Amino acid sequence: MENFEFHLDNFMLYCESKNLSRKTLSSYEQTLKLFQFYMEREHSITEVSDVRSGHVRMYIKYLRDRGKYTVVSNERSLNVNYPDRRTDTGKDISDTTISNYIRNIKVFFNFLYTEREIQNNPVQKLENIKPNRKKKPLLKREEIIRMLKQMDTSTFHEYRLWMQTRLILDTGLRIGECCNVKPEDIDFKYNSILVTNPKNKKERYVYFSFKLGRELKRWLKYRDRFSDSEYVFPTIRGTKQDIRNFERALRKSGERVGVRVHPHQLRNNFAKFYLLNGGDWVSLSRILGHSSAEVTQKHYLDFTEDEIRIKYNDHSPIQGLDI
Structure with missing residues (x-):
């Protein structure tokens, strides 16, 4: 086993001991294996x-010059994943992706x-990249209404999709969290759901409206006729719903009425509506499960001109004066 490979395996064991999510573990391993492959092939370096x-800076330049899906750690994967068939192969890698690579290597x-496996830290003074934050695409109110109205709630799958869509819009849940909800997590007395964040295992409460509460009770009675699953939104066989299946169903539902939609847009819509309706950053941060209000602000500061205009009209100093 090469020196770099040994230390990479040791690092992954350390990460697993911290009970990091599978997504985080996969991100670390993929990034570092690609970097290991580059160092060995381009610089003949196998010792950490x-x-x-300078090697890390050259690697980042190398990625930018090569573009998307042009660097792999295992050449045999080219005959399985066929990256050359992708329409975006070779296109620029985003600053966000580059920033994530740098963070993982650091x-x-x-x-x-x-x-104390190394005496000198090569990333100690390595510059971070501040990615340009893109505006989060939101759904218009009429698009949401149009999409919900055309869902056929007489079928199990469409009724489940209708309920999940409304629940995420009402609570700001992540889709993975929505798929994980169990009946015992729901407290109808306080209209709340106990959520365990799969990323950091921390618990938090999200809250739903009285209207959504009535709909949830009806759904649970309906679900019980089809399944005795431990999940609130199971498959017809009673197993946990796969996130990708929900994404696919939502996308196809939107396409039927000309709406491009992704589950995370529902969460984004919740956050923006919450702020526009008078909610504050601190409570929103806790509901969304962010580490701080500053993190939430970075995600949702990009109001459109129409949203600013509406917000202004609600808080105009002169509007409420009877003079």
Whole structure:
């Protein structure tokens, strides 16, 4: 086993011991294996102690020059995933992706330095990339109404989709969290749902309206006629619903009425409506499960001109004066 590979395996064991999510573990492993492959192929370096900050900067330039899906850690995967058939192969890698690569590489070498596996930390003074934040695409109110109205709630699958769509819009749940909800997580007395964040295992409460509460009770009675599953929104066989199946069903439902929609847009719509209706950043941050209000602000500061105009009219200093 090469030196780099040994330390990578040790780092992954450390990450697993911290009970990080599978998504985070996969991100670390993929990023570091690609970097290991680059260092060995382009610089003949297999020892972590031989890596310098200049190598990391050259790697980032290498990725930018090559573009999307042009770098792999296993050449055999080219005959399985066929990246050359993708329409976006070779296109520019976003600053957000590059920033994530740098962050993962930094975590790895900071770990090695803390463990005293290396004497010099090559990422200690490595510059971060501040990605340009894109405006989050939101659904218009009429698009939401049009999409919900055309769902056939007489069928199990469409009724489930209708309920999940409304629940995410009303609570700001992530789709993975929505699929994980169990009946015992719901408290109808306080109209709340106990959620465990799969990323950091922390618990929080989200809240739903009285209207949604009545709909949830009707759904649970309906669900019980088809399944005794432990999940609120199971498959017809009673198993946990796959996130990708929900995404696919929602996308196809939107296409039927000319609406392009992704589950995370529903969460974004909740957040923006919450703020536009007078909600504050701190409570929104707790509901969404963010680490701080500052993180929430970075995500949802991009109001449109129409949204600013509506918000202004609600709070105009002169509007409420009877003079």
